Amino acid sequence: MRIPIQVSEENREPIYHQVETQIKALIVGGKLPPGTPLPSIRALASDLGCSVITTRRTYQNLQADGFIQTIQGKGTFVREMESTRMEKTKQKVVYEAFEKAIQQGKQVGFSKEDMKAIFSTIIKKNFTNGG
Amino acid sequence: MRIPIQVSEENREPIYHQVETQIKALIVGGKLPPGTPLPSIRALASDLGCSVITTRRTYQNLQADGFIQTIQGKGTFVREMESTRMEKTKQKVVYEAFEKAIQQGKQVGFSKEDMKAIFSTIIKKNFTNGG
DNA sequence: TATACTGTATATATAAATATATACACATAA
DNA sequence: TTATGTGTATATATTTATATATACAGTATA
Known part of the structure; x- marks a missing residue:
């Protein structure tokens, strides 16, 4: 293969x-x-x-x-893996990446609104024309 | 100091x-x-x-x-730095962290709704009791 | 100038990360 | 059994990361 x-x-x-x-x-x-x-x-x-x-x-x-x-x-x-475990793994990876981003934001004093704005911007950029 | x-x-x-x-x-x-x-x-x-x-x-x-x-x-x-440049630096650091997280999510096939859910969860966790 | 602060440069030690060669052991099918 | 595929184990080379000692050079002030 x-x-x-x-x-x-x-x-x-x-x-x-x-x-x-x-x-x-x-x-x-x-x-x-x-x-x-x-x-x-x-x-x-x-x-x-x-x-x-x-x-x-x-x-x-x-x-x-x-x-x-x-x-x-x-x-x-x-490896054989139940779909639930696979799903958990996926969740975990992405969850941790977001956790890190939000920690970064907190550390430099961003409010949750600040971060929502950034999040939305990037989501738009990534899901326009093909999402 | x-x-x-x-x-x-x-x-x-x-x-x-x-x-x-x-x-x-x-x-x-x-x-x-x-x-x-x-x-x-x-x-x-x-x-x-x-x-x-x-x-x-x-x-x-x-x-x-x-x-x-x-x-x-x-x-x-x-270093002396205009507040705009400082602000840009802050933005950049956080922006990049979020970009990375969202790339991760895309790579494992998450929709933007999936990611919004994760984002909201972590934001709540981080901004309850002291945000 | 003398003293006591600053940062700088050169050479070096040590450990960890990265990659390798080579000989070994198990599995399978001719 | 023999040939050829698979993974395994041991020993080692090489580079990069991390940290250091020590001698040097600029700055300020008594």
């Missing part, structure tokens, strides 16, 4: 982390349903032009986070 | 960055108006129990970001 992943050398972010983030998004976004086999660490490494150890690390981290399951000799697969 | 800064050893975040963040917040939040002298790198180092090089680095970064100005032999001061 071939999955759409792009890594950038220029990006300061390390390879293993770029890949991790992208695979997480594919899984949580439903593009890779539970049970889907991921490319082998060697295939992925060859594809990305990095070492096997790096792809291995990526998969280890994803496994630690509960997104995938690796079985020695067989391969690596998107 | 003594400014209220707390660094934590347990925090994974490096000292220079903890201090940087806190001073930025004090400036942008208006607690340290333009022209205010900051403690000397030595005084601050002694206060925090770290080396002068570390506090020096903190100030260099803050200067690079345009928040303070250091003059050899005289000291380090909060």
Whole structure:
């Protein structure tokens, strides 16, 4: 199986982390349903032009986070997960990002109205022509 | 001048960055108006129990970001800045945090209603009993 | 000038993050 | 069994982040 992943050398972010983030998004976004086999660490490494150890690390981290399951000799697969758990994961990720944004706002003395305004602006920008 | 800064050893975040963040917040939040002298790198180092090089680095970064100005032999001061520029800086920081949160949401397929709900929840949580 | 403050520059130590090579072990199918 | 696919473990290289000591240079004031 071939999955759409792009890594950038220029990006300061390390390879293993770029890949991790992208695979997480594919899984949580439903593009890779539970049970889907991921490319082998060697295939992925060859594809990305990095070492096997790096792809291995990526998969280890994803496994630690509960997104995938690796079985020695067989391969690596998107982990079976009830839709409720998947939903919770999605919620959590986005919730935390908003929490952080609002903390930022509070720290510099913004009122909730200030933040509502900013939120609305960005929502509009992001959901015009295709939302 | 003594400014209220707390660094934590347990925090994974490096000292220079903890201090940087806190001073930025004090400036942008208006607690340290333009022209205010900051403690000397030595005084601050002694206060925090770290080396002068570390506090020096903190100030260099803050200067690079345009928040303070250091003059050899005289000291380090909060940079003169028109209130509009200050306001823009505040806006930018918070704006970017929200942008990121909303991108996260989009990536996992959240609608704008989904995100509004999350936003409202967190706003309520943060502005009840003291907002 | 002498003293005691300021910031600056150079060289260095240490730890953590990142990436690797290579040999090993399990699974499966010819 | 043999060949070839999968993941695993150990040891290691390299770079970046973090923090430091110490000697230097500008500023102000007694």
